[in-house]
Amino acid sequence: xxxxxxxxxxxxxxxxxxxxxxxxxxxxxxxxxxxxxxxxxxxxxxxxxxxxxxxxxxxxxxxxxxxxxxxxxxxxxxxxxxxxxxxxxxxxxxxxxxxxxxxxxxxxxxxxxxxxxxxxxxxxxxxxxxxxxxxxxxxxxxxxxxxxxxxxxxxxxxxxxxxxxxxxxxxxxxxxxxxxxxxxxxxxxxxxxxxxxxxxxxxxxxxxxxxxxxxxxxxxxxxxxxxxxxxxxxxxxxxxxxxxxxxxxxxxxxxxxxxxxxxxxxxxxxxxxxxxxxx
Amino acid sequence: xxxxxxxxxxxxxxxxxxxxxxxxxxxxxxxxxxxxxxxxxxxxxxxxxxxxxxxxxxxxxxxxxxxxxxxxxxxxxxxxxxxxxxxxxxxxxxxxxxxxxxxxxxxxxxxx
Numbered sequence: 001x002x003x004x005x006x007x008x009x010x011x012x013x014x015x016x017x018x019x020x021x022x023x024x025x026x027x028x029x030x031x032x033x034x035x036x037x038x039x040x041x042x043x044x045x046x047x048x049x050x051x052x053x054x055x056x057x058x059x060x061x062x063x064x065x066x067x068x069x070x071x072x073x074x075x076x077x078x079x080x081x082x083x084x085x086x087x088x089x090x091x092x093x094x095x096x097x098x099x100x101x102x103x104x105x106x107x108x109x110x111x112x113x114x115x116x117x118x119x120x121x122x123x124x125x126x127x128x129x130x131x132x133x134x135x136x137x138x139x140x141x142x143x144x145x146x147x148x149x150x151x152x153x154x155x156x157x158x159x160x161x162x163x164x165x166x167x168x169x170x171x172x173x174x175x176x177x178x179x180x181x182x183x184x185x186x187x188x189x190x191x192x193x194x195x196x197x198x199x200x201x202x203x204x205x206x207x208x209x210x211x212x213x214x215x216x217x218x219x220x221x222x223x224x225x226x227x228x229x230x231x232x233x234x235x236x237x238x239x240x241x242x243x244x245x246x247x248x249x250x251x252x253x254x255x256x257x258x259x260x261x262x263x264x265x266x267x268x269x270x271x272x273x274x275x276x277x278x279x
Numbered sequence: 280x281x282x283x284x285x286x287x288x289x290x291x292x293x294x295x296x297x298x299x300x301x302x303x304x305x306x307x308x309x310x311x312x313x314x315x316x317x318x319x320x321x322x323x324x325x326x327x328x329x330x331x332x333x334x335x336x337x338x339x340x341x342x343x344x345x346x347x348x349x350x351x352x353x354x355x356x357x358x359x360x361x362x363x364x365x366x367x368x369x370x371x372x373x374x375x376x377x378x379x380x381x382x383x384x385x386x387x388x389x390x391x
Contacts (some may be wrong), residue, residue: 033330038330039322041333041337042330042333042334045329045330045332045333045336045355046325046326046329046330046333048308048352048355049308049309049325049329049332049355050325050329051351051352052307052308052309052348052351052352052355053308053309053312053325055348055350055351055352056309056348056350056351058350059349059350062350062351062352078324078325078326082324082325082326083325083326171300191367203331
C-alpha cells in the first residue's frame with residue numbers, strides 16, 4: 001500500500017519508519033558481520049548490496065514507502081541471524097573476530113529476540129573466557145622468561161591469577177548484565193548496535209575497568225616492576241607506586257580515548273554511508 | 280541428507296557459481312543472486328554471496344562500476360576481469376574432471 005499524497009503528516013512518519021527500519025536492519029547485520037570477523041570494507045560492501053536489494057524489493061522511492069511496503073521489503077531480505085557467519089576464510093578474519101569479541105563487548109551477545117526474551121550464548125562466553133585466561137597466563141610466563149631469563153613460579157602463578165581474575169570480572173559483569181530484568185531492556189528492533197556498544201562500553205568502563213585495573217593489572221605490574229628494579233614489593237614504595245600508576249593510567253586512558261574515537265568514527269562512517277545510500 | 284556435508288559441498292562451489300554467473304555478463308548483487316538461484320539446488324543466500332563479492336574484488340577477479348538505480352542508491356555492478364576469467368577456467372576444468380571421474384566411479388559402483 002503506497003502512502004497517500006493527501007496525508008502529508010502521516011507520510012512524514014512513514015518515511016521516517018522506512019529509513020529507520022532499513023538502518024536498524026543494517027546496524028544489526030553489521031554487528032553480526034563484525035562478530036564474524038569481516039573487515040570494514042567487506043562489511044560496507046555487504047551492507048551496500050543489502051541496501052540495494054532493499055530498494056529493489058521496495059519497488060518505490062523510499063519517500064513513498066509506507067510501513068507495510070517497508071516490512072515486506074525487510075522480510076524479503078535474509079534473516080539477520082543468517083549473517084552470523086561460521087566460515088573462516090583467513091587468519092585476519094579470526095584475529096578480527098577475536099579482537100572484536102574481546103574489546104567491543106561481543107563476548108556475550110545479549111539481545112531480545114522477537115519474542116522479547118534475552119538470548120545469551122553461554123557456551124561461547126565460557127569458551128572465550130577460558131581461552132582468555134590461558135592466553136594471559138602464557139603471555140605473563142613469556143614476559144617473565146624474557147625479562148628474568150627463566151620462569152619462576154611466582155610469575156607464572158601471578159600470570160595465571162591475572163588471567164583468571166579477568167574471568168571472574170567478566171563473569172561478574174556478564175552475570176549482572178544477564179540479570180537485568182527483561183522489562184528494563186528495549187526490544188531488539190529499538191536497540192541499535194551502536195547503542196548496544198555504548199551501553200556495554202559504559203559497563204566495561206564503570207565496572208570492568210576499575211576492577212581490572214585495581215584487582216589485577218596494577219598489583220601484577222607493580223610486582224613485576226619492583227622485581228625488575230630489585231626492590232621489595234612490600235611495604236609499598238611511594239615513588240614506585242606513582243610511577244606504576246602513571247605508566248599504567250596514561251596508556252589506558254589513551255587507549256580508551258582512542259577506542260572511543262574509533263567507535264564514533266565508525267558510527268559516523270556508517271551513518272554517512274546510510275545517508276548516502278538513501279540519496 | 281547430512282546437513283554438514285551439504286554445507287561443505289556448497290561452500291566449495293560458491294566461488295565457482297559466482298564466477299560462472301558473472302561470465303554471462305555483469306550484474307549487481309541481488310541480480311546475481313537471482314541468476315544463481317534460478318537453478319534448482321544452488322540456493323545461495325545473501326550472507327554467502329555478498330561478502331564473497333568483496334573478497335573476489337579485492338583479489339582482483341572482479342571489477343566494480345556504479346550504475347543508476349530506478350529508486351535507490353547507485354547500483355554496484357560486478358564484472359569479471361581477465362584474472363577472474365582465468366580463475367574460472369581453471370576452476371571449471373577441475374570441476375569437470377572431478378565431476379566426470381566421480382560420476383564414473385558412482386556408475387561403476389552401481390553396475391557391480
